[in-house]
Amino acid sequence: MKLAVVGGGSTYTPELIDGFARLRDTLPIGELVLVDPAADRLDLVGGLARRIFDRQGHPGRITTTSDVDAGVADADAVLLQLRVGGQAARDQDETWPLECGCVGQETTGAGGLAKALRTVPVVLDIAERVRRANPDAWIIDFTNPVGIVTRALLQAGHKAVGLCNVAIGFQRKFAKLLDVAPGDVHLNHVGLNHLSWELGVRLGGPEGEDVLPKLLAEHGDAIADDLRLPRAVLDRLGVVPSYYLRYFYAHDEVVRELGTKPSRAAEVAKMEAELLAMYGDPSLNEKPALLAKRGGAFYSEAAVDLAASLLGDGGSPVQVVNTYNNGTLPFLADDAVIEVQARVDRTGATPLAVPELDPLYAGLVANVTAYEELALEAVLRGGRDRVFKALLAHPLIGQFEYADGLTDRLIAHNREHLAWA
Structure with missing residues (x-):
């Protein structure tokens, strides 16, 4: 089996490599190709990746290349983890929206639209190269904003599934609080990428006992602290929102906070420099502890599980992924991309039925889905007016003056990433 990771020079990659090495019985990789235009980073990450495989006795071969066509040739699956413009572009996404009094974040709000505009054209070009190399190859998208990117891939006819680590992060945390194995925890995870809620936490399987009320009663303070939301919010909702919901439920508070400290991108850039220095140490043969602060926790386990299910029978039959709605949420179009539990196998991802969504959540899901549709129009067709309409539709913006100022910024x-500008 051959896998390619486009964006393989990312400092995330050793987390992925560690998972591939530990879970080789689930996903037996014969060849792994790391693809990245940044040759200097690729050399450092590739060297550490080989040492991790060697240390854990993985028989697979790891190669590196800056040539996308060569890297994806004959690949059975291609994982996308791109950041067009690097941390410098992310720093801008997290900064200029604050000038208009709106949240600055790389996947939500105006910053998220900027990232989509930079990213989707690049991803679609890579996907076409994958299709030419092997039309049967699966594309697993971890590139943000995952919902918009996955929708673009699916609408272009690619075999693609979107992946995020939010759900698996909740699964692992809840399993620890409940003192059970992670595999025993099944989430009623419903919504969109970075806009989701855990409506139930079931033990033993999708139809098992719902222990969410017990979880909130006994561990509500810890969960609320982790989400940086008041415990009263969880008690009143009776569900666990994704931590991205804080940008909606406490928007003005978040804007004030972000205006008083360096951007997350600045923090990550400093961390990346330290990590790359570590990766260059020829004695290092495991992922360093610092990597846990970089983000992407449990990404490797989720990626292995998804790839194993799409390529064979090794993964879990039910996983939380991003895929077409196809009637799952009846108030959305079939071609909207949602993030829910799905049955995953060689044919792709089929969403499981979900309970009727409370209007409190359904309204926000519908609003953000409308924004994502307009955002993709702006990506694919360009033009200032389309960017403006997408921003005006976003519930974190929604005012003419804000949308106009954000469009200009x-x-x-x-401009260098926008062919039409």
């Missing part, structure tokens, strides 16, 4: 900061 977005274009000014991303």
Whole structure:
């Protein structure tokens, strides 16, 4: 089996490599190709990746290349983990929206639209190269904003499934609080990428006992602290929102916070420099502890599980993924991309039935889905007016003056990535 990781020079990659090495019985990789235009980073990450495989006795071969066509040739699956513009572009996404009093974040709000505009054209070009190399190859998208990127891939006819680590992170945390094995925890995870809620936490299987009320009663303080939301919010909702919901439920508070400290991108850039220095140490043969602070926890386990199910019978039959709605949420179009539990096998991902969504959540899901549709229109067709309409539709913006000012700033900061600007 051959896998390719486009964006393989990312400092995330050793987390992925560690998972491939530990879980080789689930996903037996014969060849792994790391693809990245940044040759200097690729050499450092590739060297550590080989040492991790060697230390854990993995028989697979790891190669590196800056040539996308060569890297994806004959690959059975291609994982996408791109950051077009690097941390410098992310720093802008997290900064200029604050000038208009709106949240600055790389996947939500105006910053998320900027990232989509930079990213989707690059991803679609890579996907076409994958299709030419092997039309049967699966594309697993971990590139943010995952919902918009996955929708673009699916609408272009690619074999693609979107992946996020939010659900598996909740699964692992809840399993620890409940003192059970992670595999025994099944989430009623419903919503969109970075806009989701855990409506139930079931033990033993999708139809098992719902222990969410017990979890909130006994561990509500810990969960609320982790989400940085008041415990009263969880008690009143009776569900666990994704931590990205804080940008919606406490928007103005978050904006004030972000205006008083360096951007997350600045913190990550400093961390990446330290990590790359570590990766260059020829005696290092395991992922360093610092990597846990970089983000992407449990990404490797989720990626292995998904790839194993798409390519064979090794993965879990039910996983949380991003895929077409196809009637699952009746108030959305079939071609909307949602993030829910799905049955995953060689044919792809089929969403499981979900309970009727409370209007409190359904309304926000519908609103953000409308924004994502307009955002993809702006990506594919370009133009200032389409960018403006997408921003005006976003529930974190929604005012003419804000949308107008954000449009000008977005274009000014991303002109080199916008073919139409």
